[in-house]
Amino acid sequence: MIFLFTDYGCQGPYLGQLEAALRLEAPGADVINLLSDAPVADPLHASYLLAALSRQLPPRGVFLGVVDPGVGGDRLPVVLQADGRWFVGPDNGLLNTVAVQAEQVRWWRIDWRPARLSASFHGRDLFAPVAARLAKGTADVDLTEYGGPDLSRWPTDLAAVVYIDHYGNAITGWRHGPESDGKSLLAAGRRIPQADTFCRVAEGEAFWYRNSCGLVEIAVNRGRAAEVLGLQIGAEFRFSDPGA
Structure with missing residues (x-):
């Protein structure tokens, strides 16, 4: 399977062109639009969402x-290989x-270039053909293995909002763990308690919980947390x- 993670949005021609390039190169591959409204032009915050979503899906x-x-x-x-999963991008x-967040990591630089490479659409012209060939298991793309970027100061988790979903919930870049259970979350000048799910709090009440991707998420029962609490990415x- 090829999973798409972009900030292209659903309107306009870009997502369709990306899918077309993939299917032309790998007609038999399943192409799944995992997310098309990642934080626009914001690879830092988008990276924590990509990591969380990819962990839910099978290796290879x-x-x-x-x-x-x-x-x-x-x-x-x-190209990045992390715990059996392939990632292609900038x-x-x-x-x-x-x-x-991975245990086993290898990086490659993409040296291959297509006959047509636009200056502004590498997703379609460069990344899509490479991703398609990796999905097919072919090796006819020039890659050079290297050590990758310096990640010594890159935070493993990010105590910040990385995405506002359709419901106005604020997804953070922090993976839930036992060390945070029972604690309040302080954000936007508010003290927000933990709850298991929406039905555990009164209508209009803010709370935080472990979402389905394993991340800390801030929500308001029957409300839009981003608007009620003034949260943004x-x-x-x-x-x-x-009480502290």
Whole structure:
């Protein structure tokens, strides 16, 4: 399977062109649009969402990630193999969180170039053919293995909002763990308690919970947390003991 993770949106021609390029190169491959509204031109915050979503899916899949504000510039086109999953995209931070959270990692620089390479659409012209060939198991793409970017200072988890979903819930870049259970979350000047799910709190009440991807998520029962609490992508938070 080839999983698409982009900031292209559902309107306009870009997502369709990307899918067409994949199907032309690998007609038998299943192409799944995993997410098309990643934070626009924001590979940092998008990277934590990509890492969480990819963990839910089986190894040997190929993830085509394109959040690429520096397209046509100096950033490298790369391939990452992390715990059996393949990732193709720009070396601009988008793949970094996948790498720092993985146990086994290898990086390659993409040296291959197509006959037609537009300056502004590497997703279609460069990344899609490489992803398709990896999905087919072919090796007719020039790749050079290298050490990858310096990730010594890249946060494994991010205590900040990385995505606002359709319901107005604020998904963060922090993986839930036992160390946070029972604690309050402080964000936007508010103390937000933990709950298991929406039905555990009163209508209109804010809470945080472990979402289906394993991330800490802030929500309001029957409300839009982003609007009620004034949250946006990049809003930071911290945990504290209840009543502290």
